[in-house]
Amino acid sequence: MKRVFPILAILTAVLLTYGLYGALIAAPTEKTMGDVQRIFYYHVPSAWTAFTFFFLNLVASVVYLLRRNPKADALALAAAEVGVVFCTVVLVTGPIWARPVWGIWWTWDLRLTLTLVLWLIYVSYLVLRRFSSSGQTPVLAAVLAIFGALDVPLVYFSIWFFRTQHPQPVIGGGGSIDPRMLHVLLINWAAFSCFAILVCWSRYHLEVLSREVEETQALESLLESGSPR
Amino acid sequence: MSFGIMRATLAKDLRLEWRSKDAINAMLFFALLVVVIFSFSFDPTAEESRRIAGGLIWVAFLFAAIVALNQTWARELRNQVLDAYRVSPAPANSLFLAKALGNFIFVTVLEALMTPLFIVFYNLRALGPAYQLFIVAALGTWALVVNGTFFAAMSLRTRSREIMLPLLLFPITIPALLAMVEATSSILTGEYSARFWIVLLVAYDVVFTMASLFLFELVLQAE
Numbered sequence: 001m002k003r004v005f006p007i008l009a010i011l012t013a014v015l016l017t018y019g020l021y022g023a024l025i026a027a028p029t030e031k032t033m034g035d036v037q038r039i040f041y042y043h044v045p046s047a048w049t050a051f052t053f054f055f056l057n058l059v060a061s062v063v064y065l066l067r068r069n070p071k072a073d074a075l076a077l078a079a080a081e082v083g084v085v086f087c088t089v090v091l092v093t094g095p096i097w098a099r100p101v102w103g104i105w106w107t108w109d110l111r112l113t114l115t116l117v118l119w120l121i122y123v124s125y126l127v128l129r130r131f132s133s134s135g136q137t138p139v140l141a142a143v144l145a146i147f148g149a150l151d152v153p154l155v156y157f158s159i160w161f162f163r164t165q166h167p168q169p170v171i172g173g174g175g176s177i178d179p180r181m182l183h184v185l186l187i188n189w190a191a192f193s194c195f196a197i198l199v200c201w202s203r204y205h206l207e208v209l210s211r212e213v214e215e216t217q218a219l220e221s222l223l224e225s226g227s228p229r
Numbered sequence: 230m231s232f233g234i235m236r237a238t239l240a241k242d243l244r245l246e247w248r249s250k251d252a253i254n255a256m257l258f259f260a261l262l263v264v265v266i267f268s269f270s271f272d273p274t275a276e277e278s279r280r281i282a283g284g285l286i287w288v289a290f291l292f293a294a295i296v297a298l299n300q301t302w303a304r305e306l307r308n309q310v311l312d313a314y315r316v317s318p319a320p321a322n323s324l325f326l327a328k329a330l331g332n333f334i335f336v337t338v339l340e341a342l343m344t345p346l347f348i349v350f351y352n353l354r355a356l357g358p359a360y361q362l363f364i365v366a367a368l369g370t371w372a373l374v375v376n377g378t379f380f381a382a383m384s385l386r387t388r389s390r391e392i393m394l395p396l397l398l399f400p401i402t403i404p405a406l407l408a409m410v411e412a413t414s415s416i417l418t419g420e421y422s423a424r425f426w427i428v429l430l431v432a433y434d435v436v437f438t439m440a441s442l443f444l445f446e447l448v449l450q451a452e
Contacts, residue, residue: 065447117400117403120399120400120403121400121401123400124396124397124399124400124401127393127396128384128387128393128396128397131387131388131389131393132386132387132388133386133387133388135451136386136451139447139448139451140383140386140448140451143383143444143447143448144383144397146440146444147376147379147401147437147440147444148400148401150436150437150440151400151401151403151404154404154405154429154432154433154436155403155404157404157429157432158403158404158407158408158429159404159407161425161426161429162407162411
């Protein structure tokens with residue numbers, strides 16, 4: 001496994017460079033939106049990556065509750081952090097694109113709202129982890145992750161109905177996409193996924209190591225206080 | 230699940246509250262303040278107030294309910310009552326249900342006392358079927374209380390737990406709050422049917438009641 005890490009790092013660097021070239025130069029300029037549309041190559045892959053990592057967090061949380069394996073908990077934490085970062089990228093790049101194209105920064109559209117609520121839930125997840133004392137954190141966080149997952153379909157239906165009741169500016173969706181654009185999009189998606197896996201991996205490793213250090217320190221201080229002077 | 234234990238815990242909580250009236254007094258005064266501040270902040274016409282009243286009412290109740298929810302478990306920390314619960318063979322979910330029912334009663338009393346004030350201050354009159362407001366109130370209150378009781382138990386183990394509860398509760402409550410507000414507004418204005426929102430509230434209540442009953446044992450025993 002140690003070997004895979006540098007290989008993945010090199011692959012990520014190559015893919016990100018190629019993705020950047022594709023997004024800025026190789027991909028054709030969109031007819032009506034112009035160059036602003038190029039943010040799409042970062043926005044959409046970030047969204048897919050964020051959702052994948054939130055899902056990974058849920059799986060790791062359930063595994064933790066069933067098996068009580070501390071490594072699953074470390075993975076859940078790393079996945080949630082990476083997911084929140086990519087979700088933030090989505091929420092920032094979205095309005096930058098929407099302002100010139102829709103004429104508004106934000107609309108309470110289904111996908112936007114769902115992403116925002118997911119982001120809020122996972123930020124509260126990270127806050128909980130930060131604020132609770134070490135021993136019980138994994139269980140409480142895993143339970144909160146399950147609650148968050150249960151909430152997603154309810155949010156989806158509520159916003160869906162909320163928005164169908166009140167008409168909204170039409171969102172440019174569907175339609176066909178130029179194959180060259182799709183190519184760049186997929187390259188960027190692969191690059192972002194590799195990058196996210198890389199970051200999540202390092203974070204996971206760091207978390208496992210720092211827990212080991214903590215345990216060793218606790219053990220040492222216990223031994224010290226126990227030994228006669 | 231044991232109904233005997235549930236009844237005993239609920240009776241104990243109600244008796245405690247009846248003698249001290251801590252939670253209900255704090256909630257009532259807090260909600261009163263919110264109502265007065267809201268009516269200074271917004272000075273709406275009758276037509277407008279009908280549209281925004283749903284939001285104002287539920288936000289006021291949500292904030293006030295936090296007061297009661299924070300006390301639910303914190304009260305048990307004194308004299309190590311919570312540790313006694315933990316070592317007792319009583320099933321965790323009957324304890325949870327008793328606490329949730331207790332909070333439901335407190336918040337319902339609060340709503341019953343505050344709603345007339347809202348009607349007076351905002352000149353409210355329902356143009357839609359008013360009986361549905363009772364259904365929405367019952368379902369919405371349960372939605373707030375069931376998650377609130379659960380997250381209050383979770384935030385008990387954290388530093389600065391008073392602030393932790395709303396941070397955990399609000400994001401998860403968004404669909405329920407949206408449903409309550411929209412249902413109330415559509416009944417008050419009489420423009421739409423509130424049926425979808427009532428169904429959504431029922432779904433929310435069922436999902437999170439089940440989840441809380443299943444997972445509460447883990448939270449209570451987390452150590």
